[in-house]
Amino acid sequence: MMKHVTIAAFLLLGITGLKAQQKLPVYLDDSKPISERVEDALSKMTVEEKIAMCHAQSKFSSKGVPRLGIPEVWTTDGPHGIRPEVLWDEWSQAGWTNDSCTAFPALTCLAATWNRDISLLYGNSIGEEARYRNKTVLLGPGVNIYRSPLNGRNFEYMGEDPFLSGQMVVPYIKGVQQNGVATCVKHFALNNQETNRMDVNVVVDDRALYEIYLPAFKAAVQEGGTWSIMGAYNQYKGQHCCHNQYLLNDILRKEWGFQGVVVSDWGGVHDTKQSIFNGLDLEFGTGTDGLAKGKKNAYEYYYLASPYLDLIRSGEVSTKELDEKVRRILRLCFLTSMNKNRPFGSFATEEHAKAARDIAEEGIVLLKNERNVLPINLATAKKIVIVGENAVKMMTVGGGSSSLKVKKEVSPLDGLKNRIGSQAQIVYARGYVGDASGSYNGVVSGQNLADTRSPEVLLQEACDAAKDADIVIFFGGLNKSNHQDAEGSDRKGLELPYNQDKLISALAKVNKNLVVVNISGNAVAMPWVKEVPAIMQGWFLGSEAGNALADVLVGDANPSGKLPFTFPVKLEDNGAHALNAFPGGKEVTYKEGIFVGYRWHEKENKAPLFSFGHGLSYTTFTYGKVTADRSEMNAGDKITFTVSVKNTGKRDGAEVVQLYIRDVKSSVPRPVKELKGFQKLQLKAGEEKQASFTIDAAALSFFDAGKHEWVAEPGAFEAIIGASAADVKTKVPFTLK
Incomplete structure (x- = not known):
């Protein structure tokens, strides 16, 4: 059973009455500055209580101090929606029936809006959902730079440009935190690949570090005021980033003045003394897969748990660093769960569905539109053929920690049917079989997409249907399976999987009015680009995906998204790959330096397939x-x-x-x-x-x-x-x- 309700929750209920009698201790008196409240609470805590606040007590929570009414810290994965509840010690589902959330578009789509107001809307909406679920920290957003189109986790980030990422992350942070929920901006830093992500040592010159890979994090700290930061899995200068002297102490705290909490990524901690001295505050995910340590309480054997306490008791280390860690965690508590003015939030509402739809519409990018094939003219288009697995496949389940259990997800096919109704005949052909499954950590999509027909039969069926159509719309691209857009593995190449290129070319031969909608969080190769008159970048659009795509395809909404990263013609046109600098082995050297994305293309005079910032409209x-x-x-x-x-x-x-x-x-x-x-x-x-x-x-x-x-x-x-x-x-x- 989940342990959401603490003694603190009951103690806090009586604060108003206590305040009227002027009997509040300083740390419970919200009229006092937070700095005074922190020092007062700290002075009342035992060393054991302080240690307990610095490490997890479950998969997603850490201890408070029940004796003092200081609540637990509850985290939740994001940044596209609030993750379903899991069991205390396991990744398995807790079996709740009221934790189905709104899925917002992936952050590549948010960045593609190039709209700061939309970013604020996004942050406020997801912040309301996190608050309603009583979360303290939302584990996101991510602002790692798009260095290679093969990075499996690019879909969670905001593109290749540090200025754009920085400008878009700030409103998101403010939107979330105005709900009394902390953002945890991740992954700090240089987490630009999934291959060997737990140990790879990144070698990058200081100029590239400061000009390309740090600015969005700096903006998150100094302009957004994020209350927490998550360390990265990888190493830099031979130290893991979750306890890295240069990144966390020298840059984050000394240069930027960060006062918030540094949270480890789950399983990203590797050493007690480095964790004590190199800037980490809160340790999560170390060896808790089924309490594998074999101890009565594995959480007591975290690097910042009993080993830390033993060092203090032996006199080998002082409590100076411990007090600093707890000060920061207490400050986080006073800003969030101990803020009596914290709003109540709301969850999976129609208002949030509308926000998700508005964000998706603004982020969809029209890449090509010859002969004004789009928008669909419903006065003349009486037969519309939809082809492709991605027209029906749920995309909110899978992909790693951003996988969601959603209240609803409208598919592109259903979105078009909802919008067009009886105005035109809609025919669907599968076209290809990709990944028929749909499950992650016990959340299942409920779809059965199994199809045993051969690729040749599926292709022929699609072409036969398309021959006499007024318009053909192909929904393809990537999905959330391993080696596509997914945490834990990188893509193996730039090309589309499942023989989609052959299918697109075949469709183009039988119908000149072909629209390709690429569903992905990454650039893909398009060897058929000259054969197809209209191409749209559809991203992973969340709960309202189908409705948003239909709005743009039929012209109810005019596309206004712009690409937040470059589409190269071929993989070798990307700097990291041109220099054979991705993904490396135990070590990866960023040989391209500051020349990432469009900076590389322009330096080398290589024309992109579609440039950074590109996006068309139905007007001029x-x-x-x-x-x-x-x-x-x-x-x-x-x-x-x-x-x-x-x-x-x-x-x-x-x-x-x-x-x-x-x-x-x-x-x-x-x-x-x-x-x-x-x-x-x-x-x-x-x-x-x-x-x-x-x-x-x-x-x-x-x-x-x-x-x-x-x-x-x-x-x-x-x-x-x-x-x-x-x-x-x-x-x-x-x-x-």
Whole structure:
């Protein structure tokens, strides 16, 4: 049985009455500053109670101090929905009947919205669900950089660009935490592959570390104010990241001033003394698979449990570090479960379903649309053929720790049927068989997708159905199986699995009005790209996937998503693979340095399949000439760039205006340009608006590893306005004096 109710819950019920009698101890008096409350509580705790707060007591919780009314800390996996309850000591389901959540789109989709307001909506909605389930910490969001399209966990992150990731993570954090639930931004840091993820040692130069892999985490700490951070599994500088001196002490705490809790990833702790001294606060997941230690209580044998207590009792270590850890955990408690003004939250509501649908619609990316095949014209399209397993397969189950038990999941096929109804005939053909299963940690999709027909028979059936269709929509891509978009394993190649490429080419030959909807959290190769008139990136869209896709396909919603990462033509066009630097063995060296994603493509002059920031609309936009409010700036100045954008089509739509900065001449190698601003403009048909971007010298800077500081060199720069990294509209020169 789950142990959700603690003595603390009952004690806290009486706080109001106690306060009226002025008998509250300081730590229970919420009129006092949190720093005073922390010190008061700490002074009343025994060493044993402090130790108990630093490690797990179950799969997903750690102890409080019942004697003092300090509650347990309850964590939950995210970041796309609230994970179903599991048994105290096992990954198996607890069997609850009221823990079916709303599944929100995967974070690649959120990043593709390029909309900070949508990110706030996402954070607030999932925060309400976490709060309703009485969780203290939501284990997310993830902001690891998209270094290779083969990383199995890319779908959980926010793309290849550190500026975009940083801008999108901040509102998410604020949305969650305004519900009295802490975010736990992960995985800090350099967790960019699943192969050998528990031990691989990452070798990366300091410039790449600071310019590419740390900025989103820094934004989460200094701008988002996240209350916790999760360490990564991998090693850096020969130390595991969950107890890493350089990352956790030197950078996170000393340089960035982080005051929150560092939580280990589950099973990511390997040493007691390193855990004591190298920045870890709260240890989870060490050797608790069925209490494998063979002890009466395996949790007492965690690295930060009895071994730590023994070192203190022997005098080998002091309680100084322990007190610092507990201070941070207490602060977390006062901000969350001991905050009497904490809202109650809500769970799996219609409001959350609408939020999930709105997020999905804004993140869907129209990659190609020749002959205006889309949106579907229901006045003329009387027979619509849907092909592909991903038109019917549930995508919320599987993929690792973000697997969910959902209240509902609308498939693409059902979404189209719901929207189109009797306006057109809809015919479905399987086309291919991928993964017929659908289960993870005891959650089952309930679908039986088994099909014993041969690939040849399935292909022929699909082509026969497609021949006389007015439009054919193929739903394919990846799924949440191992070696696709899934935690624990990386993809084996860039190509689509299950012989989908052959099927798409065959469909294109029999029907010229073919739409390919790629369901994935990663880029895929598209050898058929010139054969297909319309391509859409559909992501993993959560509970409202089918409804959101139908809205965009029929034109109820105008697509406005933009890619948060580059689609290469072939794997070797990606920097990590061009340099044979993925995934490595016991060690992986980031040979491409700062040249990740579009930075690599532009440095090497390799045209992408689809560029970073690319995304089409059902309307058209024209850009005016960008202007600057000054031609020269000093180091302490700011400069503002302004450009007008007009919707020149017949539909309302939204355009993401992107600002890139180019250093014309530098003493060190620099990217051709780097994203430093973006604004999403909502424009009615015929409407014109201005986008403005104000930057300072920080946007012109690079990290000087020798000096260990950011440097903006005087000289010539360009402000470049684009609809994508590859679609430059206008630019203006300026000078840093």
